[in-house]
Amino acid sequence: MARVRVLVLQPVVGALDYAAPAELALSLGDIVEVPLGPRMIVGVVWEAERWSAREIADARLRPVARRFAMASVGEPLRRLIEWTAAYYMASPAAVLRMAVPVLSALEPAGVSIEYRLAEAMPQPSSRQRAAAVDRLAGRQGAVRELARQAEVSDGVIRGMIKAKLLVAVEVSADAEPPTPQASFAPPVLTGQQAHAAWEIARAVTTHEFAPIVLDGVTGSGKTEVYFEGIAAALAAHGQVLVLLPEIALTAPWLDRFARRFGCAPVAWHSDLRGSDRRRAWRAIAGGSARVVVGARSALFLPFANLRLIVVDEAHETSFKQDDGVRYHARDVAVVRARCEGVPVVLATATPSLEMRVQVQRGRYAELKLPSRFGGATLPRIETVDLRRHPPPRGSWLSPPLVAALRETYVAGEQSLLFLNRRGYAPLTLCRACGERVECAQCTAWLVEHRLTSRLLCHHCGFTRPVPDRCPACDAEASLVACGPGVERLAEEVARVLPDLRVALATSDTIVSPARAAALVASVEARQIDLLIGTQLVTKGYHFADLTLVGVVDADLGLAGGDLRAAERTFQQIAQVAGRAGRGAKPGRVLLQTYVPEARIMRSLVDYDAEGFYAAETEIRAELGLPPFGRLAGIVVSGADAGAVAAAARELGRTAPTDDGLAVLGPAPAPLALLRGRHRARLLVHARRRIDLQGVIGAWLAGVAVPANVRVTVDVDPYSFL
Numbered sequence: 057m058a059r060v061r062v063l064v065l066q067p068v069v070g071a072l073d074y075a076a077p078a079e080l081a082l083s084l085g086d087i088v089e090v091p092l093g094p095r096m097i098v099g100v101v102w103e104a105e106r107w108s109a110r111e112i113a114d115a116r117l118r119p120v121a122r123r124f125a126m127a128s129v130g131e132p133l134r135r136l137i138e139w140t141a142a143y144y145m146a147s148p149a150a151v152l153r154m155a156v157p158v159l160s161a162l163e164p165a166g167v168s169i170e171y172r173l174a175e176a177m178p179q180p181s182s183r184q185r186a187a188a189v190d191r192l193a194g195r196q197g198a199v200r201e202l203a204r205q206a207e208v209s210d211g212v213i214r215g216m217i218k219a220k221l222l223v224a225v226e227v228s229a230d231a232e233p234p235t236p237q238a239s240f241a242p243p244v245l246t247g248q249q250a251h252a253a254w255e256i257a258r259a260v261t262t263h264e265f266a267p268i269v270l271d272g273v274t275g276s277g278k279t280e281v282y283f284e285g286i287a288a289a290l291a292a293h294g295q296v297l298v299l300l301p302e303i304a305l306t307a308p309w310l311d312r313f314a315r316r317f318g319c320a321p322v323a324w325h326s327d328l329r330g331s332d333r334r335r336a337w338r339a340i341a342g343g344s345a346r347v348v349v350g351a352r353s354a355l356f357l358p359f360a361n362l363r364l365i366v367v368d369e370a371h372e373t374s375f376k377q378d379d380g381v382r383y384h385a386r387d388v389a390v391v392r393a394r395c396e397g398v399p400v401v402l403a404t405a406t407p408s409l410e411m412r413v414q415v416q417r418g419r420y421a422e423l424k425l426p427s428r429f430g431g432a433t434l435p436r437i438e439t440v441d442l443r444r445h446p447p448p449r450g451s452w453l454s455p456p457l458v459a460a461l462r463e464t465y466v467a468g469e470q471s472l473l474f475l476n477r478r479g480y481a482p483l484t485l486c487r488a489c490g491e492r493v494e495c496a497q498c499t500a501w502l503v504e505h506r507l508t509s510r511l512l513c514h515h516c517g518f519t520r521p522v523p524d525r526c527p528a529c530d531a532e533a534s535l536v537a538c539g540p541g542v543e544r545l546a547e548e549v550a551r552v553l554p555d556l557r558v559a560l561a562t563s564d565t566i567v568s569p570a571r572a573a574a575l576v577a578s579v580e581a582r583q584i585d586l587l588i589g590t591q592l593v594t595k596g597y598h599f600a601d602l603t604l605v606g607v608v609d610a611d612l613g614l615a616g617g618d619l620r621a622a623e624r625t626f627q628q629i630a631q632v633a634g635r636a637g638r639g640a641k642p643g644r645v646l647l648q649t650y651v652p653e654a655r656i657m658r659s660l661v662d663y664d665a666e667g668f669y670a671a672e673t674e675i676r677a678e679l680g681l682p683p684f685g686r687l688a689g690i691v692v693s694g695a696d697a698g699a700v701a702a703a704a705r706e707l708g709r710t711a712p713t714d715d716g717l718a719v720l721g722p723a724p725a726p727l728a729l730l731r732g733r734h735r736a737r738l739l740v741h742a743r744r745r746i747d748l749q750g751v752i753g754a755w756l757a758g759v760a761v762p763a764n765v766r767v768t769v770d771v772d773p774y775s776f777l
């Protein structure tokens with residue numbers, strides 16, 4: 057009897073051997089159902105030599121029960137899953153789950169039943185149901201999803217179905233998505249755009265691995281250029297994956313796509329409702345989803361015929377996944393492109409240091425778009441020295457910035473204020489005893505949100521009303537808000553420039569793609585004079601009449617920073633500056649700073665990215681920091697502080713001492729308490745030649761950690777909290 061090795065979706069189980077019944081005609085990559093104890097589970101037939109499995113005699117092998125014919129995990133994707141698991145020290149099953157995330161999609165198509173609010177609805181009989189009705193406006197989904205969205209139990213939803221508050225809708229499980237048309241509405245490209253587009257299209261046509269950095273200044277037409285790569289892939293009957301960093305903000309992108317290709321692409325992200333997810337997965341695996349736009353996890357989907365990957369805003373650090381499998385989507389995108397033998401376009405106006413070094417090493421090609429489209433010029437960037445032009449007490453806008461806002465308004469143009477801080481004030485302090493109001497679960501201050509009159513922990517989501525008395529000393533009316541958030545800026549603007557119509561753009565106000573679209577529409581319709589926003593407004597938007605950008609605290613990101621603090625600040629400010637003057641009128645950018653003489657501020661003013669990166673690269677090379685050396689973070693966490701400390705000490709005591717490698721710590725993490733768990737950190741710093749994963753794997757395998765303590769490894773960390 058033939059034997060097959062199956063990697064199953066359960067991380068603790070791993071790979072198992074089964075007998076392969078001849079009638080199933082199994083081959084590598086087939087998705088199968090196999091017995092495990094009394095249960096049936098799903099797995100993928102894999103090359104036996106890749107995983108070890110328990111020895112089982114032929115006679116005792118249980119047979120594979122069933123093969124799901126609709127999709128398989130092809131050889132390039134199997135290699136990608138292995139690479140990701142090995143590189144990020146994750147369980148292969150956890151990676152495989154991202155490729156096969158909807159088991160219901162494996163079953164043959166049919167209709168499924170979903171529910172939505174009835175049109176002529178009876179009066180809800182309880183307050184809970186009434187609240188659920190509010191939350192479910194415009195939603196549709198299976199019982200479980202609606203329960204999650206309404207924050208009630210499944211039972212409440214079932215009760216609402218019985219009470220006819222919700223009605224059943226039949227949803228076809230397999231409607232094919234429309235096909236984008238390569239030649240629906242192609243633009244007339246400029247010379248430099250056409251050259252870049254041609255290079256990308258050529259790599260698509262020749263079907264070869266080619267990592268390409270598309271480095272174009274803001275407003276140069278990067279999107280138009282990689283759209284031509286998409287057109288080439290469509291013409292070759294292939295599929296395309298486009299990764300965007302902020303899936304909630306894709307509305308303008310989707311509109312643009314539809315205008316260029318005649319219909320919407322297929323979306324893949326965690327907010328999709330179950331039936332859409334199922335349909336999307338089947339269309340991707342079956343090949344009818346021709347262009348897929350998604351968040352990170354879309355990288356592991358079983359595309360039938362992938363011909364191009366695009367990573368837009370490729371410098372974004374949010375492409376690094378911060379829990380579960382801690383992969384960096386930009387890097388995994390390049391590996392997938394290599395496995396598939398297709399080009400990958402990394403589009404950005406501010407390539408990261410890692411990307412620049414890959415270009416210098418000759419590993420990535422570079423295509424440049426040095427000027428803005430349509431003759432628009434880049435905005436003039438100036439610093440405002442806060443030592444010479446301090447804002448009045450209790451204010452955050454300096455006189456020159458207020459004057460510029462007024463001039464812009466009088467000229468009939470629009471402005472943007474950027475401050476990367478949600479809420480009203482980052483700190484609430486007691487004037488009587490000095491108490492700082494903190495989260496009970498985390499080492500973090502609670503942030504006041506005045507729009508909702510609550511204090512909120514930005515790490516765990518804990519929230520409480522703003523207290524009247526100090527929680528520590530009980531003094532009355534002694535709590536004061538310290539420092540600005542975007543809400544407080546809006547208040548200041550209302551005071552000093554009361555005529556301006558202001559909109560806040562943060563993750564608190566832009567909670568859905570529909571809200572994002574509404575905001576864009578109101579800015580374009582000139583119903584807004586001033587946008588005040590967090591990093592959400594730094595990228596992607598194209599507002600022709602927006603001519604002034606004010607960066608309220610250009611120094612904010614530099615404090616207490618990790619190795620990328622300066623780079624991240626540079627990118628963020630360059631991106632938000634790029635929102636100014638994209639139309640016919642020239643733009644202007646004011647950076648409020650206490651250190652206008654700092655290299656980073658000079659580089660921004662002079663548009664000297666090369667100089668800034670040359671200096672940063674030199675520092676990293678000297679210190680052997682990535683990409684010249686390697687880092688891995690190790691976090692030890694648990695509810696029991698003593699157990700965490702003991703495990704961390706034991707790891708420190710047994711740390712490897714190889715030449716070319718140093719282990720720092722253990723030390724309490726900056727976020728020493730997170731969601732009620734105590735945390736200690738170690739940091740492994742190694743030379744590039746060291747087999748980092750091998751060394752760490754052997755080290756951790758030798759330390760017995762109690763069951764109430766968790767040790768997680770973060771290879772190439774971006775967060776050091």
Ligand code: ADP
Nearest residue numbers: 243244245246274275276277278279280429598
């Ligand atoms: P980037 O992504 O580099 O910031 P975009 O692709 O958003 O730039 O282009 C900026 C603006 O210029 C967009 O409104 C875009 O539609 C327009 N644009 C760019 N290139 C062309 C072109 N060749 N023809 C017409 N419009 C263009």
Ligand code: ZN
Nearest residue numbers: 495498513516
């Ligand atoms: Zn918290």
